Amino acid sequence: MSQQKKSPTIARAQLDLANLQAIDASLDLGDGLSVDALEELIEDTQDAIAQFNVAAATIVTNRKLIREKEMEIADLSQRLRLAVGARYGKKSSEYQLANRASKRGRNSKDKPSEETSHVVAPTLS
Numbered sequence: 001m002s003q004q005k006k007s008p009t010i011a012r013a014q015l016d017l018a019n020l021q022a023i024d025a026s027l028d029l030g031d032g033l034s035v036d037a038l039e040e041l042i043e044d045t046q047d048a049i050a051q052f053n054v055a056a057a058t059i060v061t062n063r064k065l066i067r068e069k070e071m072e073i074a075d076l077s078q079r080l081r082l083a084v085g086a087r088y089g090k091k092s093s094e095y096q097l098a099n100r101a102s103k104r105g106r107n108s109k110d111k112p113s114e115e116t117s118h119v120v121a122p123t124l125s
Contacts, residue, residue, distance in 0.1 A: 004053045013042050 020027055020035050028034040081098045088094040 005049050005056070007045065007049060010042055010045055010049075013038065017042065 017035065017038050020038070024035070026035065028036070081095075084098040085092075085095045
């Protein structure tokens, strides 16, 4: 699971809140400067962090599910290609057709394509 988001700002604000409440539990200095306003903002921020953490956990879970499904797809695809070879023979046009895309994808990553491997560089005279 992903690491949960924490806020050092909230930890500091909670300490400030406790200290301000020690002065006066209903301290209100006007213009929105009150213990209640600070407490509400801390709670709203904690709720937002909790929602973020749930979303992050969901993303991690979904990412894992996608990886598992991709592995299942690759396995099934490979098994189907092999089954075509078993049914029609490895020299058949059906087998060649079933394996054409997988070979093309591998070749493009591993080595230059046939078109570029036969290119002759011009010589300067």
